[in-house]
Amino acid sequence: LPLGCKAHRGTVLHFLEDPGNEPEPAAGSVAFFEDGLLIEHHGKVLVAGDASAWLHQLPEGTEVTHWKDQLILPGFIDTHAHMPQLGVMASYGAQLLDWLETYTFPHEARFSDMDWARTEANRFTDLLLRYGTTSGLVFCTSHPESVHALFEAGEQQGMALTAGKAMMDRHAPENLKDTAQSSYDDSLSLLETWHKRGRQRYAITPRFAATSTPEQLSLAGKLAAEHPDVMVQTHWAENTGEIQWIRELFPERSSYLDVYDHYGLLGDHTVLAHGIHIDDVDRKRLSETGTRIAFCPTSNTFLGSGLLDFREAREAGVSVGLASDVGGGTSLSMLTTMAEAYKVCRLRGQTLTPWQAFYLATLGNARVLHQDQQTGSFQSGRFADFVVLDPSGTPQLAMKQEFTHTLFETLFNLMILGDDRAITASIVAGELRHQAAGTDAATTY
Numbered sequence: 296l297p298l299g300c301k302a303h304r305g306t307v308l309h310f311l312e313d314p315g316n317e318p319e320p321a322a323g324s325v326a327f328f329e330d331g332l333l334i335e336h337h338g339k340v341l342v343a344g345d346a347s348a349w350l351h352q353l354p355e356g357t358e359v360t361h362w363k364d365q366l367i368l369p370g371f372i373d374t375h376a377h378m379p380q381l382g383v384m385a386s387y388g389a390q391l392l393d394w395l396e397t398y399t400f401p402h403e404a405r406f407s408d409m410d411w412a413r414t415e416a417n418r419f420t421d422l423l424l425r426y427g428t429t430s431g432l433v434f435c436t437s438h439p440e441s442v443h444a445l446f447e448a449g450e451q452q453g454m455a456l457t458a459g460k461a462m463m464d465r466h467a468p469e470n471l472k473d474t475a476q477s478s479y480d481d482s483l484s485l486l487e488t489w490h491k492r493g494r495q496r497y498a499i500t501p502r503f504a505a506t507s508t509p510e511q512l513s514l515a516g517k518l519a520a521e522h523p524d525v526m527v528q529t530h531w532a533e534n535t536g537e538i539q540w541i542r543e544l545f546p547e548r549s550s551y552l553d554v555y556d557h558y559g560l561l562g563d564h565t566v567l568a569h570g571i572h573i574d575d576v577d578r579k580r581l582s583e584t585g586t587r588i589a590f591c592p593t594s595n596t597f598l599g600s601g602l603l604d605f606r607e608a609r610e611a612g613v614s615v616g617l618a619s620d621v622g623g624g625t626s627l628s629m630l631t632t633m634a635e636a637y638k639v640c641r642l643r644g645q646t647l648t649p650w651q652a653f654y655l656a657t658l659g660n661a662r663v664l665h666q667d668q669q670t671g672s673f674q675s676g677r678f679a680d681f682v683v684l685d686p687s688g689t690p691q692l693a694m695k696q697e698f699t700h701t702l703f704e705t706l707f708n709l710m711i712l713g714d715d716r717a718i719t720a721s722i723v724a725g726e727l728r729h730q731a732a733g734t735d736a737a738t739t740y
């Protein structure tokens with residue numbers, strides 16, 4: 296081990312493969328070290344293993360932070376959230392289309408102001424870290440200012456963010472609308488500035504088919520074809536009123552998915568948020584193109600959008616990520632998001648094991664974003680992005696923990712009862728970026 300490496304001691308858990316959705320995780324999918332050690336050097340993971348095997352190998356004087364009685368997991372990843380919608384959360388009594396018009400569009404209009412964009416971008420990354428999220432795929436507004444502000448904040452925190460300017464040239468207020476050509480030009484310029492600058496990645500971001508003319512969708516597809524390693528993100532099949540409107544706007548297309556397909560916007564670098572009201576033809580096309588779905592359960596229940604059929608998607612071979620969709624979603628917490636995903640599955644007569652839920656929030660989501668060589672697990676060479684979780688971090692968790700005997704139960708308690716009080720610390724590329732007030736870690740040398 297090199298001089299200058301650092302170690303974190305605690306109960307270390309990460310996934311090497313999809314554990315499946317059965318009570319027992321698939322063989323070899325989970326790596327677990329009850330008294331574990333995570334060793335990092337220059338922000339990258341060297342080793343995740345047993346403390347007994349590795350402590351005595353550390354060079355003399357190595358800093359060891361002991362997170363006593365805490366779980367150390369890869370930092371959470373959010374596959375769909377809106378930076379400019381923190382102020383839209385908890386907007387009363389609307390479904391998607393009136394929610395957009397009444398609350399969301401007026402709020403997003405403020406982001407042409409660079410100072411406001413910076414304020415909100417900093418709040419957004421601070422909150423993500425408070426909830427243990429170290430990476431994500433994020434919508435900004437149509438204003439390039441909002442994209443610069445978010446990437447600057449991400450860069451400052453060392454986080455790997457993938458984000459883009461919302462392209463929207465119709466059915467929106469003037470202060471949000473771009474044009475097909477300006478959206479192409481602005482997206483290209485932002486892409487050239489930010490894509491692969493450090494850990495930042497650009498995402499081509501047509502908002503959804505209803506706010507883009509065919510010309511704009513066609514230019515978005517052109518940009519995607521010109522930059523095949525750049526992610527594409529949009530919304531799809533969230534709300535029945537939305538779907539009816541898309542049918543009217545694109546009568547020549549066979550389905551909502553066919554609209555995106557026609558304009559070259561499907562593929563293994565595309566993440567479609569929601570994908571609730573879909574059929575077997577859609578699932579087959581998603582699977583054969585490698586197109587991903589971001590499952591946004593707190594948004595889908597809050598806006599009354601519907602219940603994603605998680606099992607059907609999995610069985611059809613569709614790659615599904617887990618996401619907050621703040622501000623349609625009601626929490627940036629991936630723990631709360633897991634709890635809501637579990638409830639959505641239960642309402643469909645299905646289940647979501649804690650193995651699958653924690654896999655999704657870490658390695659699964661990293662794979663959805665093509666970031667699994669960089670983050671999402673503790674395999675050596677990944678960035679040392681991790682969250683320290685306290686299984687007794689709230690009074691309820693502490694009480695429940697007395698009656699808890701297995702790792703399965705501990706993880707389930709955390710996802711159902713946990714919130715930001717269960718997040719002891721967030722570390723990004725080896726740097727401590729958030730630590731809950733009143734918590735302590737013993738550092739020795």
Ligand code: GUN
Pocket residue numbers: 377391395399502503530533594620623
């Ligand atoms: N569809 C188009 N825009 C949005 C948005 O901002 N949030 C959600 N949930 N759905 C959308």
Ligand code: ZN
Pocket residue numbers: 375376377530568620623
């Ligand atoms: Zn969204």
